[in-house]
Amino acid sequence: MESQGAGQASELNAKSIEILGEADPEKYPLQPKKHSLEFLREIAHLRMRTNTFGAIFRVRHALAFAVHRYFNDKASSIFIRLSSRDLMLKVRVRHSKSPPLTLAILQKNTDGSVDFKQDFFERETNLTVSGQLEGELAAMALSEIYTFGPTFRAENSNTTRHLAEFWMIEPEMAFYDAEDNADLAEEFLKYLIQYALENCQEDLKFLESRLIEEESSKPTDQRSELNLLDKLKFVVDNEFVRITYTEAIDILRNSNPNKKKKFQYLIESWGADLQSEHERYLVEKHFKKPVILTDYPKEIKSFYMRQNEDGKTVAAMDILFPGIGEIIGGSQREERLDVLTARMDEMNIPKEEMWWFLDTRRFGSTPHAGFGLGFERMVQFVTGMGNIRDVIAFPRTPGNAEF
Incomplete structure (x- = not known):
């Protein structure tokens, strides 16, 4: 029946009640009060019963569905899903x-080495952190593929933006160059967010109200400038700015004319890796739009990225979002066998162990590109959650695999 109370559309008028799963109310961890997210992580097996986590996982489901719908329905392409998995x-x-x-x-062997x-x-x-290399093999045969599955991060990154186990979406496309790759990534991100805005409005409004309450308790100078729904529309409604790494370094180094310490990590020279604070400054302060950074120094990127004509940079890209920094990383891949093997020699990567990967260049190749989107980071952005551990059912992080 229609509810007479505030904050709900309907209510039940029960004639009788049958208890199916009895619980001791004195021992039940979820009491009718506000619980911290930190406490709820300690009872991750129960936290999905709360309104907040119900909303998060409904949004997560919608985004997962939208991933497959985007690649399946894309009019100009036929993307094949490849079930590629990491080994652990x-x-x-x-x-x-x-x-x-x-x-x-x-x-052990007799000489003491492992048998x-x-x-x-x-x-x-x-273990490997992605299915990209296998995806490249498939793209050389099927033209356009994508993977969507669990991956593992071996680094001890104990932050609010990293998990040891997470899900990754990785498209790989033959005949794509770096610009095609950036175009697809921008379109893909906007599609996912627009799908959530259209299909998860009630849950997003609930999450936004929760975040507004959280923000009100912070000092004024630490509050977010955009509410959740405004932040999502900010991405959908704006064309992404495209600049090179070199241009970004110049902007960051010239952003501090009074020599006051603006960043915790100072940009000392060209070739430095950007930190999250630098990425967020470009998006939130300088351009006030999502940013695609391109043409990174080859020394801070992987061996398989295509070298540019300057001999110093590669055709890599990162997409930067407000509040979260990098959300997508990708590149055009190096299809030239001689350039690839020379770069592997420079980085002391044993070619004998990568013979199968080199075969895809040796026996006919083509320009190709791809990118990776960490699914949990995408869910974190869309739901506005401050910690990535709160957008996956059972977070595994360094030193923690409780559930």
């Missing part, structure tokens, strides 16, 4: 402060 078969180090945990510790013939795959097998 041997744990070498559990935590930076823990002793090594080698599963093959008793499997990998006793392992499941009969060789040393390590």
Whole structure:
């Protein structure tokens, strides 16, 4: 029936009640009061019963559906989903402060080396952080593919923007150059956000009201300039600014004319890696639009990125969003065998172990490109949550795999 109370559209007028799952109200962790997000992480198996996490996971579902719908329905292309997965078969180090945990510790050769013939795959097998290289192989045959699956981060990044286990979306496209890659990434991000705005309005308004309450308790100079819905529309309604890494460095170095300390990490020289505070300054203060940064120094990027004609930079890109910094990273891939092998030699990457990857250049290649979108970071942006651990059901982070 129609509700007479505030804040709800309908209510139940029960004639009888049958208790199906009894719980002791004195011991039940979720009491009828406001709980902190930190406390709810300690009971992650129950937190989805709260209004906040119900809203988050409905939005997450909608975004996951929108990913597949975008690639399936894209009129000008036929994207094939590739079920590529990372391998995580041997744990070498559990935590930076823990002793090594080698599963093959008793499997030794007579010279003391590990006998990998006793392992499941009969060789040393390590985890990787993406399915990109396998995606490239498929793109050379199928033209356009995408992966969407769990990945693992081996670094000890204990921040509000990183997880040890997360989901990654990685399209790889043959015949794409760096500009095509940026065009697709911008269109893709806008599509996902627009889908959420159209299909999750009630949940987004609820999350926005929660964030407004949180912001009101902060000092004025620490409050966000945009509410959640305004921030989402900010991305959808603006063309992304495109600048090179070199232009960004000039902007950042000239942003401090009075020599007052604006950044925690100062930009000392060309070639420095940008921090989140630099990325957010470009988006939120300087341009006031999402930014696509291109043409990074080759020394701070991966060996497989296509080298530009200047010999110093590669055709890489990062897309920067307000409040979160980098949300997408990608590049045009190096399709020239001689350039690729020379770069591998420079970086001491053993070509013998990458023979299968080099075969895709040796036996016919084409210009191609791709990017990666961390799904949890996308959900974090759309829901406005301050910690990425609150947008995945059971967060695994350095030193924590409780559930």
